[in-house]
Amino acid sequence: MRSNTELFAYNQGEIMPLEAAFLHVSDLAIQRGYGIFDFCKVQEGIPLFLDDYLDRFFGSATMMELPAPLTEEELRSTITQLILKNNLGLSGIKMILTGGYSANGYDLAEPNLVLIQQPLSLPPQEQIDRGIKIITHEYVREIPAAKTINYTMGIRLIKRVKDQRADDVLYYKNGVVTEFPRCNFFIVRQDDTVVTPSENVLRGITRKNVLELAGRKYKTEEGAITLDDIYQAKEAFLTSTTKRVLPIVQVDDVVIGTGKPGEVTLDLLQDLVDLEQKYRLS
């Protein structure tokens, strides 16, 4: 892996060394935590499912009233330039759009766009074979449909996750689960129906792909999942850009299904890996 000193970023109109990418302290991200972002995976020089990520990026920007300084076409071309310049293997591109340099530290200004590309690791095979343990926490993100930069709760929970020797934390509200700080949640019912929450969640791109793939072989549902539904489930897993499909074998103190990664879960992971490959070759 190369060090950050050799990486390039895009910052306010220019491609520059990542180590030279700074924002002034008057930026509303620093002053008021105001901004949105998105994150896509790059494999063999190809940003996977880029259309979907750009759609969501511009959607979040609109919801937060942040006009992007680049058109979708310009952003696409900038991403291509950055990928060529960095020439990384498996990596992620983060696009951050902030509230801009605010004169009074409160009113929105002209948004600042920053693109960062950095190497990425996928979950180790050992973790997929074993499955992960998760804990739960009552919380709903403020604007669940938008990918805002507000991860205060997620970061505050890192320690609790570690202390309980868990791998992630699933949010719920009034007994209905929603999402992880950075991943979506799925269960597989005893009848092999694949279910994922529909309310108060970020519409993950991997969530969307997995729902489509699951629909080819299984019944699928988007709807409310209670904690009790999870305890009764045959399988559970999470999805995200970096984690793909990761089996969940324990939720708080409750072992899910057989306590081992489920067949449907592993099948969907393989289908997703195939879909990524197909996308790269297309």
Added chain:
Amino acid sequence: MRSNTELFAYNQGEIMPLEAAFLHVSDLAIQRGYGIFDFCKVQEGIPLFLDDYLDRFFGSATMMELPAPLTEEELRSTITQLILKNNLGLSGIKMILTGGYSANGYDLAEPNLVLIQQPLSLPPQEQIDRGIKIITHEYVREIPAAKTINYTMGIRLIKRVKDQRADDVLYYKNGVVTEFPRCNFFIVRQDDTVVTPSENVLRGITRKNVLELAGRKYKTEEGAITLDDIYQAKEAFLTSTTKRVLPIVQVDDVVIGTGKPGEVTLDLLQDLVDLEQKYRLS
């Protein structure tokens, strides 16, 4: 008023021109909106009630697991240096403490401390004479006791406040009001009892001072205030470092009391102005 180009700031250990104060894009404030801040008023070179602001600053830092890079004494001395260097009249000092330069964009790093001093305006006399109109919105901040940088909701509501020709927006939850994005709320009951919400609010320093001042002349209460309590109130006002005590004469479509700034409100404003003067002379 001098331009920003002549102002000095403190950034990561150094006093430097404000225009040169930048944070790298890997900072968790930019990556994840993670940070806390505080803000005190400076008059005639004196940071008013600084002990209280520093207490709250370090309190917020502890709640958010952000160890400050300066001790309270060092911070106090840095504030003094900045005030001497900037030599401003009425101004505000903002202390921002961020999650730091995070290697993976998620885990907390060594916090970055930034101090900015900028000129400040108090509310014009005309606004005090007339009183302000406010609207309401259902919302509770995520960690109400901590002064985090997350103002996503407040900033998103700016437009609605303007569209409704209001001056600010009061948060409530389940019919119980809490606070404004940047101010505390008070009512004066028909029997002249001065009441302010106690739950889910930031403990404002001006709120504390006004409660103390009010206690010398009136009955005071910290407790739940419903929207209906407001409609029945004799007077209403908000408090903040920059706004001091500002009369509220309309809440949504409901005129409060006589529709003019109340006697108790204006009395408490005068007491606060006197207290500030006394602090400066002490």
